[in-house]
Amino acid sequence: MVTSVSQAQEQQGLEKLSNPKDGGLDPLKLMAQIRVLAGDFWFGGAAKTAWIWTFIALFLSLVKTVYAVALSFTQRMFWTALSEKNAEKFSKLLVIYGFAVIIGPIVLALYDWAKNILSLRWRQDLSSKLIDRYMAKNNYLETTFDTSLDNPDQRMTEDVTLFTRVATDLMCQIFVAILDFIVFSAILYKLYPPLFYVLVIYCLVGTSLTLILGKPLALLNRKQFAREASLRYSLVRVRENAESVAFYRGDEREKSNITSRFQDVLTNLRNLIGLERNLAFLQKAYAYVPNVLPSAIAGPKFMKGDFELGIMSQIYFSYNHVLQDLGLIVNQFSSISTFAANVARVTQIRESVYAHRATNGDEADGLISRQISAGELVLEHVSTRTPQQRQLTKDVSLAIENNQRLLVTGESGVGKSSLMRSIAGIWNIGDGRISSPDREHCFFLPQRPYMVQGSLKENVTYPRNPDDVDDDLVREILKKVNLPTAETTAGGISSTTVNLGAVLSLGEQQRIGFARLLLSGAKFAILDESTSALDAETEALMYRIIPDDLMLVSVSNKPSLTQFHDSILCLDSGGSWSLGPAQED
Ligand SMILES: Nc1ncnc2c1ncn2[C@@H]1O[C@H](COP(=O)(O)OP(=O)(O)OP(=O)(O)O)[C@@H](O)[C@H]1O
Numbered sequence: 001m002v003t004s005v006s007q008a009q010e011q012q013g014l015e016k017l018s019n020p021k022d023g024g025l026d027p028l029k030l031m032a033q034i035r036v037l038a039g040d041f042w043f044g045g046a047a048k049t050a051w052i053w054t055f056i057a058l059f060l061s062l063v064k065t066v067y068a069v070a071l072s073f074t075q076r077m078f079w080t081a082l083s084e085k086n087a088e089k090f091s092k093l094l095v096i097y098g099f100a101v102i103i104g105p106i107v108l109a110l111y112d113w114a115k116n117i118l119s120l121r122w123r124q125d126l127s128s129k130l131i132d133r134y135m136a137k138n139n140y141l142e143t144t145f146d147t148s149l150d151n152p153d154q155r156m157t158e159d160v161t162l163f164t165r166v167a168t169d170l171m172c173q174i175f176v177a178i179l180d181f182i183v184f185s186a187i188l189y190k191l192y193p194p195l196f197y198v199l200v201i202y203c204l205v206g207t208s209l210t211l212i213l214g215k216p217l218a219l220l221n222r223k224q225f226a227r228e229a230s231l232r233y234s235l236v237r238v239r240e241n242a243e244s245v246a247f248y249r250g251d252e253r254e255k256s257n258i259t260s261r262f263q264d265v266l267t268n269l270r271n272l273i274g275l276e277r278n279l280a281f282l283q284k285a286y287a288y289v290p291n292v293l294p295s296a297i298a299g300p301k302f303m304k305g306d307f308e309l310g311i312m313s314q315i316y317f318s319y320n321h322v323l324q325d326l327g328l329i330v331n332q333f334s335s336i337s338t339f340a341a342n343v344a345r346v347t348q349i350r351e352s353v354y355a356h357r358a359t360n361g362d363e364a365d366g367l368i369s370r371q372i373s374a375g376e377l378v379l380e381h382v383s384t385r386t387p388q389q390r391q392l393t394k395d396v397s398l399a400i401e402n403n404q405r406l407l408v409t410g411e412s413g414v415g416k417s418s419l420m421r422s423i424a425g426i427w428n429i430g431d432g433r434i435s436s437p438d439r440e441h442c443f444f445l446p447q448r449p450y451m452v453q454g455s456l457k458e459n460v461t462y463p464r465n466p467d468d469v470d471d472d473l474v475r476e477i478l479k480k481v482n483l484p485t486a487e488t489t490a491g492g493i494s495s496t497t498v499n500l501g502a503v504l505s506l507g508e509q510q511r512i513g514f515a516r517l518l519l520s521g522a523k524f525a526i527l528d529e530s531t532s533a534l535d536a537e538t539e540a541l542m543y544r545i546i547p548d549d550l551m552l553v554s555v556s557n558k559p560s561l562t563q564f565h566d567s568i569l570c571l572d573s574g575g576s577w578s579l580g581p582a583q584e585d
Pocket of ligand 1: 386387410413414415419
């Protein structure tokens with residue numbers, strides 16, 4: 001049997017991410033990636049929802065900006081009234097000011113709410129599209145072979161949540177910043193143009209410096225995501241394989257593996273913090289220097305009496321707004337580079353699940369072609385290869401009739417399981433043609449059956465809907481496969497309190513596999529070492545209860561199985577093979 005994803009493969013994926021050629025923050029690439037991800041939502045099936053909520057969120061952004069402008073004028077008049085000691089005007093403005101203070105929080109709360117709903121809808125759309133594609137055409141299987149794609153589960157859930165939240169936030173912030181900039185730069189320009197010019201030049205220089213110095217930050221953030229995911233995955237693997245680890249007494253080895261991944265996380269985090277510190281020097285300086293600019297540039301004019309106090313206050317107010325708008329990239333640089341890493345991860349899973357796969361059943365050159373047959377299995381010149389193009393079986397041709405049984409033997413690693421995967425339609429790398437009953441009528445029994453998180457009934461009926469099967473039928477089948485005590489072990493046929501995958505022995509799980517086969521109504525079954533853990537008597541029982549009209553291909557090197565088959569296909573290393581009757585006449 002072959003393990004699809006080893007830790008080594010995963011580590012290799014991590015190393016690919018660490019490749020320095022991978023580059024840091026590339027604004028153009030980032031924009032292109034966001035455009036694709038956003039395009040799925042704003043121009044896809046959920047476009048109407050997307051546009052409605054975008055409109056609401058942007059409208060509230062606009063209200064927020066208008067509110068800020070009104071406040072700036074109120075403030076200006078307020079200060080002028082104060083400096084003129086105009087008590088009547090002052091008390092009127094105090095009422096307006098009080099009113100504005102009540103309106104402000106309402107606008108801000110509604111704005112946040114609309115943003116949250118928009119990001120929720122986007123997340124809903126993106127995650128469900130990714131999950132649909134992931135579950136389609138065996139993509140969930142194929143992604144396990146892609147070594148650069150660590151933790152697809154995390155990418156489709158947490159990474160998408162983070163992406164949609166931050167992207168929505170940024171979109172609104174940029175929209176507000178543009179509006180805000182247009183309005184306040186006009187005010188500032190009108191009040192005192194030299195200050196406006198100095199501010200624009202200052203911000204351009206600051207942004208360019210930040211982009212240059214902070215370029216590697218995106219790469220470090222990307223590595224951080226991957227390393228955190230890898231650390232978590234190593235802990236999940238120990239949990240999933242707790243019994244094997246305990247039997248092997250692999251605690252120390254696992255601990256050192258986890259510790260080493262944890263160290264990788266910390267090392268990268270240290271580099272990240274160091275780079276952020278260097279950037280902070282620039283960012284802090286960038287934030288403090290402008291404090292003196294309005295006083296230094298516009299102060300003398302005020303002293304000379306060219307401006308009244310209210311105008312001076314509005315200059316400050318507008319100046320601060322323009323500074324914030326133009327300083328968006330500098331101030332948010334760390335978040336933007338974390339976001340860029342997050343966008344890259346989501347883009348990669350999107351590309352992966354939308355990619356054309358060599359093994360997902362599409363027909364193309366260099367792939368095994370397939371055809372649906374009425375009942376028989378026919379292999380015509382079938383050769384199989386590994387993804388690295390290593391030849392496994394070569395030019396196999398055979399035909400099995402409706403109710404015949406074929407046993408496939410051969411030394412370990414010769415390609416028996418790969419040939420079975422090809423027959424089952426989940427492995428198409430190779431040449432030739434396979435005709436078999438359609439997948440609805442095929443049943444595959446692996447050595448270790450997949451145990452679902454659920455009741456005994458859900459397990460026995462998998463992949464059928466358990467509600468379609470009567471409890472008594474399940475009990476009858478369990479008796480047939482010699483599992484009369486399973487119901488007691490499981491705490492009841494529908495009880496979900498026991499983790500059956502952890503409790504049932506491998507032999508018992510293999511019998512659950514046979515129970516599934518009996519319930520499936522399949523015309524054709526592939527049994528890949530599916531009795532490896534059974535004693536001879538139970539194994540014979542399993543083969544005897546299989547319906548006579550079921551076409552069967554078994555993979556096993558157990559001589560005891562020969563008696564249950566009509567013919568034997570023997571695979572040899574180098575791709576050669578031979579076919580003969582199972583029992584000599
Ligand atoms: N995804 C994969 N990527 C690379 N090599 C693979 C992959 N899957 C299988 N192989 C390789 O293909 C060869 C055949 O594997 P396969 O599982 O078909 O062998 P097998 O005959 O069933 O072995 P066993 O009897 O030990 O189960 C092995 O050398 C295996 O390492």
